[in-house]
Amino acid sequence: MVEIVLVESDTIENKVLLSCHSLIAAFFPGKRVQAGSDKLDEQSYLYKLNLHFNHNRHQPVFKFKICDQKKVLTSLSHQALDMDILEKLTLPGKESALQILLKQAVIVFLTKYTKETAPWGILTGIRPGKLIQKMVELGIPDSEQTKLLEDIYLVHSDKITLLKSVARAQKPFLQTMKAQTDLISLYISIPFCPSRCYYCSFPSNNLNCSDLHKYLDVLVKEIELAAETIKSKGLRVNAIYIGGGTPTVLSAKELTKILDKISKHVPVNDNFEYTVEAGRPDTIDEEKLRVLERYGINRISINPQSMQDSTLERIGRRHTIADVYKCYELARKNQNWAINMDLILGLPEEGYKEIEDTLKKVIALNPENITVHALAIKRGSTAWAENYTSNTMNYWLDIQKYVHTNIVSKGFVPYYLYRQKYIIGNLENIGYALAGNECQYNIAIIEERQNILGIGAGSVNKIMNSDKTTHRNIYHPVDLKSYMRGYEDVHFKVRKALDYS
Ligand code: SF4
Numbered sequence: 372m373v374e375i376v377l378v379e380s381d382t383i384e385n386k387v388l389l390s391c392h393s394l395i396a397a398f399f400p401g402k403r404v405q406a407g408s409d410k411l412d413e414q415s416y417l418y419k420l421n422l423h424f425n426h427n428r429h430q431p432v433f434k435f436k437i438c439d440q441k442k443v444l445t446s447l448s449h450q451a452l453d454m455d456i457l458e459k460l461t462l463p464g465k466e467s468a469l470q471i472l473l474k475q476a477v478i479v480f481l482t483k484y485t486k487e488t489a490p491w492g493i494l495t496g497i498r499p500g501k502l503i504q505k506m507v508e509l510g511i512p513d514s515e516q517t518k519l520l521e522d523i524y525l526v527h528s529d530k531i532t533l534l535k536s537v538a539r540a541q542k543p544f545l546q547t548m549k550a551q552t553d554l555i556s557l558y559i560s561i562p563f564c565p566s567r568c569y570y571c572s573f574p575s576n577n578l579n580c581s582d583l584h585k586y587l588d589v590l591v592k593e594i595e596l597a598a599e600t601i602k603s604k605g606l607r608v609n610a611i612y613i614g615g616g617t618p619t620v621l622s623a624k625e626l627t628k629i630l631d632k633i634s635k636h637v638p639v640n641d642n643f644e645y646t647v648e649a650g651r652p653d654t655i656d657e658e659k660l661r662v663l664e665r666y667g668i669n670r671i672s673i674n675p676q677s678m679q680d681s682t683l684e685r686i687g688r689r690h691t692i693a694d695v696y697k698c699y700e701l702a703r704k705n706q707n708w709a710i711n712m713d714l715i716l717g718l719p720e721e722g723y724k725e726i727e728d729t730l731k732k733v734i735a736l737n738p739e740n741i742t743v744h745a746l747a748i749k750r751g752s753t754a755w756a757e758n759y760t761s762n763t764m765n766y767w768l769d770i771q772k773y774v775h776t777n778i779v780s781k782g783f784v785p786y787y788l789y790r791q792k793y794i795i796g797n798l799e800n801i802g803y804a805l806a807g808n809e810c811q812y813n814i815a816i817i818e819e820r821q822n823i824l825g826i827g828a829g830s831v832n833k834i835m836n837s838d839k840t841t842h843r844n845i846y847h848p849v850d851l852k853s854y855m856r857g858y859e860d861v862h863f864k865v866r867k868a869l870d871y872s
Contacts, residue, residue, distance in 0.1 A: 767796025
C-alpha cells in the first residue's frame with residue numbers, strides 16, 4: 372500500500388505550500404506527498420506535516436509539527452531571515468521571499484528530523500545551471516554567486532563546484548549561441564521502442580507496422596516543411612539530434628528514408644553535429660551502423676544503463692551485456708564518431724557493488740561520453756505503479772560521489788546537468804565528455820539559449836524571444852494520431868514565433 376505524507380497549513384496559502392512539494396518528497400523516498408489542494412486522503416496518512424507561519428516580516432518564524440495517526444512525533448520552531456533584507460538582495464530566481472524562506476525552513480526541519488542531507492538545498496528546478504547564467508547576466512561577481520548559492524539557496528559546496536565546472540565547460544558553446552543566432556538545433560523524434568523499460572513513462576508505442584509507416588511518411592513531410600522554414604528565415608542547423616524512443620528500432624531502409632530526406636533538404640552549417648541515439652543495443656546491427664556512417668552521423672549513444680544481466684532482465688531491457696559488447700565493437704570500427712554510454716543509479720536491487728562493476732566495465736570500453744542518470748520514478752511507469760522505493764538520500768549521495776570522482780579522474784569533464792521530479796537521492800543527471808566531445812545539442816536543450824525546432828510526435832520547439840534570454844515552448848502532441856493530424860498547424864505556429872525571435 373502507498374504510504375502518504377500529508378502536508379497542511381492554515382497560515383500558508385496553497386500555491387506557496389505546493390512549491391515545497393518536491394522538496395518534502397525528497398526526504399520521504401517511496402512515500403506519496405500530498406500538499407495543499409493536492410490533499411486526497413485525510414484518513415490513511417502515515418505522517419502529517421503541519422506548517423505554521425507568523426507572517427511577521429521582521430521576525431518571521433515557522434513552526435513545524437510532524438504527527439502520525441496517534442501523536443505528535445516532533446516539533447520545531449525556526450527563526451527565518453528578515454524579509455526586507457532578503458527582498459533587497461539581487462536574486463536570480465523567480466520565487467517570492469516567502470517561498471524562499473519556507474523552503475529554507477523545510478530543509479532545516481527535515482534534515483534535523485530525518486538526518487538526511489539535501490545537497491541541492493532549496494533548489495528544485497530541472498535546470499540549476501540557469502541560476503549561474505542568470506547571475507552572470509545580472510553582473511553578480513563570482514564570489515557573490517557562491518555566497519548566494521550557499522547562504523540563500525543552501526546548496527552544498529560540492530554541488531556549487533559542480534555547477535561552476537559545468538558552466539566553464541559550456542561557456543564557449545553558450546557564447547557561440549549568443550553571437551550566432553542564425554544557427555539552430557533540430558530534434559527529430561522516433562517515438563517507438565521494442566519494449567517498455569521498468570522506469571519509463573514514455574508512451575513507447577509498440578512497433579505496429581502500419582502506424583509506423585504512416586508516421587514516417589508524415590515525419591519526412593515535416594522535415595521538408597521545417598527545411599523550407601529554416602531556409603526562408605536565413606537559418607542554418609548546427610546540431611541535429613535524432614532521439615526517441617529508440618531510433619535504431621527502425622530498419623536500415625527506414626533510417627535511410629529519414630536521413631536521406633535530411634541530407635537533401637536541411638541547410639546545415641559546416642562541421643555540424645549529427646547525433647543518433649542508438650539507445651538499446653538489441654536494435655543495432657552492422658547494416659544500420661553503416662547507414663548512419665554513410666550519412667555522416669558523428670555521435671551515437673549506446674546505452675547499457677547497467678552492466679548486470681540480472682538488472683537488465685529486471686528492468687525489461689531485453690538485451691544482455693554480451694549485446695552491449697557486440698554492439699560497441701561493431702560501432703567502434705568507425706573511429707570518427709563519438710560514442711556516449713548512459714548509466715542509471717538506483718536501478719532495482721543495485722547498490723554500490725553493482726554500480727562499481729558497471730562503471731569499471733563502461734570506462735574500460737573508452738567511450739568519449741558517459742551520462743550518469745539518477746533514476747527518476749515517473750508517473751505512469753511500472754516503477755511508479757509498484758511504488759518502487761530505493762535507499763536514502765545519504766546512501767545515493769555517497770555512491771554518486773564515488774562515480775563522479777572516478778569518471779573525472781579518467782579525464783572526463785561534466786558539461787551539462789539537469790534534475791528531475793522524484794529523482795532518486797534528490798540527485799541530478801550529469802553528462803560527462805572527454806575534451807572536444809561535448810554534445811552541443813545537450814547544452815542547447817538544457818540551457819535553452821538557442822532556437823530548437825522539434826520534428827515528430829512529442830517533440831518540443833524552443834523558440835527564443837527577442838530578449839535572447841527567454842523562450843517559448845511549442846509542443847507537438849505525444850499521441851501519434853493527433854501529431855499526424857495537426858503537425859502543419861504546430862509548424863505554422865513555430866514559423867510565426869521565429870518572426871519575433
Ligand atoms: S528505451 Fe528509453 S524511451 Fe524506450 S522504453 Fe526504455 S527508457 Fe523508455
